[in-house]
Amino acid sequence: MNLHTLHVAALAGALLTALPAAGADYVTVPAGSFTSVLSGGSSANAPVPVAAFALRAAPVTNGEFIAFTARNPEWRRGEAPAIFADASYLHELDAAPAAAGQPVTSVSWFAAQAYCAAEGGRLPTWYEWEYVAAADATRADARRDPAWRAAILSWYSQAASMSRPAVGGKANFYGARDMHGLIWEWVDDFNALLVSADSRTQGDPEQLQFCGAGAISLQDRENYAILMRIALLSSLNGADTTNNLGFRCARNLTKEQP
Numbered sequence: 001m002n003l004h005t006l007h008v009a010a011l012a013g014a015l016l017t018a019l020p021a022a023g024a025d026y027v028t029v030p031a032g033s034f035t036s037v038l039s040g041g042s043s044a045n046a047p048v049p050v051a052a053f054a055l056r057a058a059p060v061t062n063g064e065f066i067a068f069t070a071r072n073p074e075w076r077r078g079e080a081p082a083i084f085a086d087a088s089y090l091h092e093l094d095a096a097p098a099a100a101g102q103p104v105t106s107v108s109w110f111a112a113q114a115y116c117a118a119e120g121g122r123l124p125t126w127y128e129w130e131y132v133a134a135a136d137a138t139r140a141d142a143r144r145d146p147a148w149r150a151a152i153l154s155w156y157s158q159a160a161s162m163s164r165p166a167v168g169g170k171a172n173f174y175g176a177r178d179m180h181g182l183i184w185e186w187v188d189d190f191n192a193l194l195v196s197a198d199s200r201t202q203g204d205p206e207q208l209q210f211c212g213a214g215a216i217s218l219q220d221r222e223n224y225a226i227l228m229r230i231a232l233l234s235s236l237n238g239a240d241t242t243n244n245l246g247f248r249c250a251r252n253l254t255k256e257q258p
Helices: 004-015 062-071 091-094 109-118 126-133 146-156 224-234
Strands: 024-027 032-034 048-050 053-056 207-208 215-217 250-252
Touching: 024 126, 032 126, 048 126, 053 126, 062 109, 126 224, 224 250
Parallel strands: none
Antiparallel strands: 024 053, 032 048, 053 250, 207 215
């Protein structure tokens, strides 16, 4: 995360009215390791370790976010400073009566972080999100299954204007729901994913920069759905919003938790 984003994030935190942790449904994700699409360099196939953490079972809904803005009016549409939210922020809540159970979208990264902080959490990192998103209903890592990949890709062929269902799809191996097929999701370190616009046409492995640490190669090019998410997130700024972009929160586990 660059210094500018850290500075603005600190300002956003100052706007937040502290709230007690809400009773949202979180699932415990055990520690493990997996091969991320963001592995590269001299250890291109090295597994990425992921510490145990807790993740919201489903994305944050319209109803939950409206309740948050009622308690924190500085995050209502028209109230959040432009440095934290663009002109389209929460516009879908104004355009039509919002279904409380649908996932909230058109939310900026700053607003998502503020919501999660109010709930006693944070946004998940990319590795945490990718780790849980690799699972299907019975396997911790289903990414080598062509049928599983095809089912996920079928969502991308749907018209963006199609009405979204409420959250609460079938739980995956970890108990998380709607990791695919409903919305895109913010991650904490979204601005560390820098993908070249023409990377798919290069003969060499696609090069990225990850937190300024150096070049990394995109792996597993068949996992197109995940690569599309990286491309989207890497194109955004923290104040940006889109009609299909929402979020879910994560929490660190205390030493007393398994």
